[in-house]
Amino acid sequence: MTDDGATLRIDKWLWHARFAKTRSLAARLCTLGAVELGGRPVAKPNQAVRIGSQITVVHGRQRRRVEVLGLGTRRGPATEAQMLYRELAPPEPLTRIPDDWEPLLAEDESFRD
DSSP: OOOTTOOEEHHHHHHHTTSSSSHHHHHHHHHTTOEEETTEEOOSTTOEEOTTOEEEEEETTEEEEEEEOOOOSSOOOHHHHGGGEEESSOOEEOOSOOTTOOOOSGGGGGGGO
8 A cells, every 4th residue: 555645646647547548648638737636737747646636637528526545556447447536526517618629539529529
């Protein structure tokens, strides 16, 4: 288990928790402003996440708010990834697309239509 002071880069955590398919996509989510940590926008993918942190992330067509329950040591199966966080609220559907939005995943392409 991890100790109370343990941290992990937010891009790695997003990848471990399966919010992004690759670490580079997770880093891109951060630099594009699609991720908030503790209510503040994440500007760099090396920001530290610890157990108890609250993360808001635009994931596909939804905004999700989660609390970090574990840091993880690898990108495992989905069941393992789901144990790294708990939903703080039901996913919120996005009703408006920002003008500078660009799709990061193949399924996001249909969102423009």
